[in-house]
Amino acid sequence: MSTDKDTLPSTDPRLVQMEQRIDQLETCYKITALINSELNLANLLDTIMNVAKKVMTADACSLLLVDEDTGELVFQVALSAVGEHIKTMTRLKMGEGIAGTVAQTGEPLIIEDAYQHPKFNPGFDKKSGFQTGSILCSPLKAKGKIIGVCQVIHGKSKGRVFQQDDLELFLLLCDSAALAIHTARMHLVLMENQRMEKDMEFAQSVQESFLPTSTPQHPHFTFAAQTHPAQVVGGDYYDFIPFENGLLGIVLGDVSGKGVPAALQMARLMSDFRYISQIDPEPGKVLTQINNTLCERSYRGMFTTAVFCLLDMKTKKMNIANGGHLSLLLKSNNSIQEIGAASGIPLGVLPNRQYSQEEYCLKSGDEILIFTDGVTEPKNKQQDEFGVDRLKNLFSDNTATPEVFLQNLGTSIKQFIGDAPQFDDLTSLTFKTL
Numbered sequence: 001m002s003t004d005k006d007t008l009p010s011t012d013p014r015l016v017q018m019e020q021r022i023d024q025l026e027t028c029y030k031i032t033a034l035i036n037s038e039l040n041l042a043n044l045l046d047t048i049m050n051v052a053k054k055v056m057t058a059d060a061c062s063l064l065l066v067d068e069d070t071g072e073l074v075f076q077v078a079l080s081a082v083g084e085h086i087k088t089m090t091r092l093k094m095g096e097g098i099a100g101t102v103a104q105t106g107e108p109l110i111i112e113d114a115y116q117h118p119k120f121n122p123g124f125d126k127k128s129g130f131q132t133g134s135i136l137c138s139p140l141k142a143k144g145k146i147i148g149v150c151q152v153i154h155g156k157s158k159g160r161v162f163q164q165d166d167l168e169l170f171l172l173l174c175d176s177a178a179l180a181i182h183t184a185r186m187h188l189v190l191m192e193n194q195r196m197e198k199d200m201e202f203a204q205s206v207q208e209s210f211l212p213t214s215t216p217q218h219p220h221f222t223f224a225a226q227t228h229p230a231q232v233v234g235g236d237y238y239d240f241i242p243f244e245n246g247l248l249g250i251v252l253g254d255v256s257g258k259g260v261p262a263a264l265q266m267a268r269l270m271s272d273f274r275y276i277s278q279i280d281p282e283p284g285k286v287l288t289q290i291n292n293t294l295c296e297r298s299y300r301g302m303f304t305t306a307v308f309c310l311l312d313m314k315t316k317k318m319n320i321a322n323g324g325h326l327s328l329l330l331k332s333n334n335s336i337q338e339i340g341a342a343s344g345i346p347l348g349v350l351p352n353r354q355y356s357q358e359e360y361c362l363k364s365g366d367e368i369l370i371f372t373d374g375v376t377e378p379k380n381k382q383q384d385e386f387g388v389d390r391l392k393n394l395f396s397d398n399t400a401t402p403e404v405f406l407q408n409l410g411t412s413i414k415q416f417i418g419d420a421p422q423f424d425d426l427t428s429l430t431f432k433t434l
Helices: 013-036 041-055 080-088 097-105 123-128 164-210 259-279 283-296 388-397 402-417
Strands: 060-066 073-079 109-111 132-142 145-155 221-228 236-242 247-255 304-312 317-323 328-332 335-339 358-361 367-371 426-433
Touching: 041 060, 041 145, 041 164, 060 097, 060 132, 073 097, 073 145, 097 109, 097 132, 097 145, 109 164, 132 164, 145 164, 221 236, 221 402, 236 259, 236 426, 247 259, 247 367, 247 426, 259 283, 259 304, 283 304, 283 317, 304 367, 328 388, 335 388, 367 388, 388 402, 402 426
Parallel strands: none
Antiparallel strands: 060 073, 060 145, 109 132, 132 145, 221 426, 236 247, 247 304, 304 317, 317 358, 328 335, 328 367, 367 426
């Protein structure tokens, strides 16, 4: 007898089976398009399970994904009474149970009677009152990697058993599901990265709002400053704080660490400097008080180095206090001198430390350079440091304005390190007497 559809009686069971098969394949094709159009991972997993249950005419189903951190299988979705009880068993180890075995071997399983399989755990049935019969379980593979397991179940009371052609259909469905899950995960990562980029852009704009938007304008001084964080935001800071009677506070420092934590500490420190220096602008007293304040709210061992200068723009006298920071450079008559060496440890390490100050009388034409270690410690591919000596030579040879000098300094550092990455925040401040 011919097996052609047109020659089979409408009641022939083979014809009915073929028609059911065609309907399943058409549904699977339509569902595959639906699955691949869903980018929300939670919605996608729900859709996959509902589809699997419908297409395979199953009584229960579940989906587990591999936790990349632990290597365990984690239940994501479970449908039907047994599914809800399976969901309470949130994790499986590789090789544990039917699903764990399939995930470990990477091979699908058709099980006629679950109770006859050595890996079957009847504990789920005891909790739900459901009696598992036949199981169809397949790994979910994407880009050659097992990312999870999907399984459908017939209840024992129905007497139905999954066949080889069911497996072929289920594998087709699982292949589409795995690819859709991988795509949704990548979409989630992309969206998270975009959100992080926007957050970091906002953090950068907030940090920039704390830094001076311009340098002081004075007939006898020219000022310039710049900062380049190693990441989007950083922990270097500088500020100009005006006082009465022609006094100007100048602060430059470096918070330990990088990124957002350092940036948050930096923002609060700048507020501290402005508030505390208004009470008494003497540099040694300012650093002593800032140090105690930092120690009181010590956060995860963070500390800062800092230089605080009080410049009298009428007399050109300058007092300097240094808390664990690099010395300043004074250029006078084309000779370079290191001044304002640290008189104490970095701020925020030990409370009740006293910081002394030094006084210098500047002459017309003198220039001051204050900088963080990000200026002197950049390394090229040969692991050579830019270094203090190279910085001194550039400063000594400079005949340009403070602003142009800092631009040239930044260019020199970039040329020195070449393609090597910037590992630390880079901040410098300079001013010249006229």
